[in-house]
Amino acid sequence: MTASRDTPKDVARQSAEPRSTDTEPMSPEAMFRLDDRVAIVTGASSGLGERFARVLQAAGASVVIAARRLERLEALANGSKTMLPVQCDVSVPDDVDRLVRTTVEQFGRIDIVVNNAGISKHKQLYHLTTEEVDYVLRVNFLAPAFLTLASLPAMLRRGEGWIVNVSSLAGKLPPPRETVYAASKFALTGFTEGLWLDLAGSGIHATVVHVGPIDTEIWHKTDEPTAYQGRKLPPSAVSAAILRAIERRRHEVWVPNALRVAWWFRLLAPGLFRWGASRFDPVPADVIAAARERARVTT
16 A cells, blocks of 8 residues: 555545445545544444444545454445455454554554443442453453554554544443443543653654543443433444544534533532432442341351
């Protein structure tokens, strides 16, 4: 593939006609061009990751899609020459290294990394195990950190790159019953903010995306029932925001943008925020009583 030092905005101006993907019609967020770029998207077998992959390909990029469910990746790629499925468990560092090696061997470069893979953990604190804490942190924080570090040499050789870390509103405002999940997303947000400083002057840009309720299968994978019954945005809302972030080199994106109001409320009135959050989904008294009883038994 030919090297190019044009920014994505330059490419967008130079392109005449947008191309469509092999799998779905052109969508509005895919009008921005990423011709000759190579992207890695983790967690691409469903939901947000699947949408990101489709939109990046529609924008002209070659996309390496990674997840554990290879059959879903192969169905998504559908034999396309610009989409490469790679089975990968991001919680395993060797798998992450292999993902990067495969991408460079196949396409010769890495321009964009979308750290999207993640798992939920909606569970009473008293019911958590140390194994669950370890796994959530490995998938939601350590894996993006490992993939970022592994991809940096390829980006540094070209003098540019884009790292997009898909975090959550929970990475700014911890919701009830998601202590460990929130900790993993706070860590990912802090990692990204550190990248803003440590990558300065390298040509590599980092973005963190704070995502609110999105209509994906993650809502069907909670350990315990959730109190939230409100509106969920479609994955296309997030993919559009990510393309804008890449194009405009934004550091921080909120989806939806109105979530900033809740964050400012927490900063200005932290006590009132804690009061309201604790009453939104209070810990049942019987859960605390059962935890006390187990504590007595184990002494």
